Structure formats: C-alpha cells, structure tokens
Amino acid sequence: MPKRATAILLSAIAAIIVLFALYTWFTLTWSYSEGERAGYLQKFSKKGWLCKTWEGEILLSSMPGAIPERFAFTVRDEAVVKQLQSAMGQRVQITYEQHVGIPTTCFGETQYFATRASTGPVNPVAPSEAPQSQ
Secondary structure (H helix, E strand, C coil): CCHHHHHHHHHHHHHHHHHHHHHHHHHHHCCCEEEEEEEEEEEEEEECCCCCEEEEEEEECCCCCCCCEEEEEEECCHHHHHHHHCCCCCEEEEEEEECCCCCCHHHCCCCEEEEEEEECCCCCCCCCCCCCCC
C-alpha cells in the first residue's frame, strides 16, 4: 500500500473517531426533555458487564387501586445514588433529564438520567381528600 493511501486511511479513521466522540459528547450534554416523576422506589442496583451503571425503577400510581406504571432511570451522580440508597421502598421524587440517541449502554441502560432525588410523604393526600381553603 502506498504511503499516500495509508495516510488517507489513517486520516479517515481518525475523523470517524473524532466525529463519534463529538456525537457522544453532544448526546450526553444536550437534554431532549427535563421533568420530574414521583413514585415508590422499587428497584435500585449497580448493573453491567464492563460499564457499571446505577439503574433504578419507581412505580408511579395515578390513583389508589390503579395499576402502577414503571419508570426506569439511570443515575450518574454519587450524591443522588446515596439519597436513593437510603430511600429504598419509600416514596421519592426524581428530577431527570432525557438524553436521546446515546450510542452505547456504557453510560446507562435508559434515556432518563436522574439529577436530583428527594423523599416524599409516605401516603400523599389525594386531591379529593385535601383540606379545602375557605
């Protein structure tokens, strides 16, 4: 293989690696959506073969007796990990960012990354049971 062809091939490989790195950086820093979810922390564990990530799941219940919806999320911040470890089985409120298009599960198994967590009341008052202001 001539030197010129080798140089072009190496340049193309380097360009692909740089573009992949830029794309990955962009998907991890730009959030598609942000929001909050509240529910009971059902599952929280560190998972993965090579890349260990903290993965959790809360059960969202819209009203008593309804089938709860599951919300899976990933945590990258150790401070949030500690908050959630102490809140197992309790009602929690999670602030999250959704990152779409992350090219690998090495950064997390879900699109939703929890940025903050707090514990809530054990039995929140339903809107119909809330005291009415006069």
